[in-house]
Amino acid sequence: VPKGVLLGVSVGVDLTMALRTALAYFEELKISQDAWQGCAEALAKGLYSDDHVKFFCFQVLEHQIKFNVFKLISVQPEKTFIRNKAAQVFALVFITEYLTKWPKFFFDILSVAGLNPRGVDLYLRILMAIDAEVVDRDIVHSSEVMFCGLNTLIKDTMREQCIPNLVESWYQILHTYQHSNSELTCQCLEVVGAFVSWIDLNLIANERFVNMLLSHMSVEVLREEACDCLLEIINKGMDPVDKTKLVESLCQVLQTAGFFNIEQEEDVDFLARFSKLVNGMGQSLVISWTKLVKLGDMKNAQETLQAIQAKVPLMLQLLVHEDDDISLNIIGFCYDYLHVLKQLSVLTDQQKTNVEAIMLAVMKKLTYDDEYNFENEGEDEAMFVEYRKQLKLLLDRIAQVSPELLLEAVCRVFNATVQNWQSLPFMEVEVAIRLLYMLGEALPSTHGAHFSGDVTKATALQEMMRLLVNSGVSEYQHTSVTLEFFETVVRYDKYFIVEPQHIPNVLMAFLDHRGLRHTSPKVRSRTSYLFSRFVKSLHKFMNAYIEDILNRLQDLLELSPPENGLPALLTRDDQLFIFEAAGVLIVNSEYPAERKQALMRNLLAPLMDNFKILLNKLLGEQDEERQATLADCLNHAVGFASRTSKAFSNKQTVRQCGCSEVYLDCLRTFLPALSCHLQKEVLRSGIRTFLHRMIICLEEEVLPFIPTASEHMLKDCEAKDLQEFIPLINQITAKFKTQVSPFLQQIFMPLVQAIFEMLSRPAEENDQTAAMDKQMLRRSYFAFLQTVAGSGMNEVIGNQGVENIERIVFTIIQGAVDFPDPIAQKTCFIILSKLVELWGGKDGLVGFADFTYKHIVPACFMAPLKPTFDLSDAQTVLALSECAVTLKTIHLKRGPECIQYLQQEYLPSLQVAPEIIQEFCQALQQPDSKVFKNYLKVRNYFLSAFCTVVKFG
Structure with a gap:
């Protein structure tokens, strides 16, 4: 770089002449291949100290970097991730410089890219990167950018200056590469789809562009991307009448081109994209119809409704397609269409036919296929489960449109299937029972307390349930059918109140090889939970079978760890449900208390016996892994006993049922484990939980055990x-x-x-x-002090000696002020309020009044002054409220003396202005405590009233 030129940029020479020379030379450097190196060298070596010279050099470098980098990357065969990163960098440069320094960004990029394939590739990647940074609503942008409206300003400027040129470049790219470079063409289609949401639609939705997109629909490597691009065009927000016209014109062209002949298309990947397009067109029409109805434009609304109706045959073809992805993609339109029908006062015969067709399609698509792996469910199985949930939503919507039609159809399918279950494949039997199960939510008035509300529906359901429990279908040798049977009888538990004579059959199914003893662990586990629910709901009708049920359950409740390596029938968690069910049967039986006690002892005695044996084994066990196994087993024994106690209630207490001694024996058995030095954490956790339950169930009978238990813990x-x-x-x-x-x-x-x-x-x-x-x-710790103080036992703290009391109260003040934990602060102020209430009066604890003024009052001011006291946090606001209560309590207990202290001593010592002191004291003296609380929140005087910030401690 000529030294004279650079010096000419500096101050002190003829500025006019220097400026002309510099500008001329700058233009030369812009087209020079290596002049930037001189500028870089000058900056690197510090050849010039003048700021103007440095700035000039940087400008040269900036210009060279922008264009040389683009040229380099658009020519060299770089890897994809390099090109993506380059595109992202250019997008960020665009955001910072487009509105100010680089208004010709796109024109410059296009001039370099031309129609060179690599240049076009980078250009398109830059556009997608700009979309991600400026437009894409799925990407979270910084609040600063969103707040200042930079993105909006960029889009507005682009619309004014360059969008038509960009659109033209897209057309040229599509036209040039549609037959020779499918990758570039697909990239360009993606760009068009991304930008169409915010640019003038007429630039895209015109004859030449749409014809080209439709031609791409016939090219195998382009048509999926063309489908997505057309969908983005359809999804663009616009006037409802115009939207209907756009959709209809596109449909007409697609139909004429033969795209609606679904049965002739073998490419399922394309059909999945096409299904999305049809779904988008259908949903757009529904949105237009809804808007037109709200506007009262019934003429156009009717035309739009006819357009919706015309798409239903195609929608049904896609819904019933054997590929679930294709079907899933059209469910949104189906759902919205049913919503439209729900709003119509009267349905035409054709509309009724359509509803039935959707319902039959749903029933068909709910069916499992042969490839579903029930024993080892993976990703495909999980996707089908989610797909089924979407189909259920359709069924629920059908029920809203025509509940009678749904009920009739389910009855027809269910009866025909269950009556012939022995000769049908499992998937047909399962889906028939599943449909009955789904009626519970689809027709809620038929379920629960309203099971017999509607005579017609109740009769239909009762007949189906009667057939279900009497048909023997629970014997079907497939886990899906077995599980569906048990799920359904539990869902319709209220049916058995109407016809209790069927309870024994269902109980037997639960208890034998069909349920709790099934060969599948999955069935056994789920059945354990369902059995517990069934018993809880219908125990009143099981009194005659209780002892038989308990005898059949006995071997399922064994505690001993598997010595031979063979797994137990039920897992520990499964056993919890069975113990609970057993407890419910015993407690709610019609037996006298003596018999209940005997049954409960029979249930829990094996647990206690095994507990003692296993505890002795643990005490002598050296192997850590074995210790952990034994401790886990002991913990579950305690958990099982706890679970049985859940059966008791206010109406059926432990004492009324004669079971107190049984649970006291459990305590005597379990508590020695607290002195075991092995696996302490596991053992203590279980016994703590049991003690919590016993405090509720045994009441004061548990008290003699607490001191010893506490000592060990x-x-x-x-x-x-x-x-x-x-x-x-x-x-x-x-x-x-x-x-x-x-x-x-x-x-x-x-x-x-x-x-x-x-x-x-x-x-x-x-x-x-x-x-x-x-x-x-x-x-x-603070919660403990709050409980003691709040339970009226101030003597517990008061009898600990002056030194201990002082230390404890200081920790409370420290908790209120020093620790940035609003939950603890709130508790501490509650405790301080209680202590002031107990000890702060004229006849309170000696010396406490002085302590209150010296320490508690300052704490009420210092806590909110902490920088960590964040009043935008809900818990902190609660802490402030309790702080206000503390000050209010002090005033109530000390009266005018408190006001005098604040007015004449404490607040003046903080250099608070007299008018603020007066205002504060007036608010404090208001009878309604809410007035003072609100004063603190609104005035926020803690942060604004003091002229001096005082640090505590």
């Missing part, structure tokens, strides 16, 4: 152990209150000190798990 514990133990103490405290006061006073400080010790343990700075455990423990 507090030994060698971690933060998580403490955190999970505290809710148990809270439950006891809240339920029994003063009854447990002596125990609480005894355990209070050991528990608190254990918490303090755990919270003071050092942890690595980046150990998020440890930090979270501490946060949760801290919350549990």
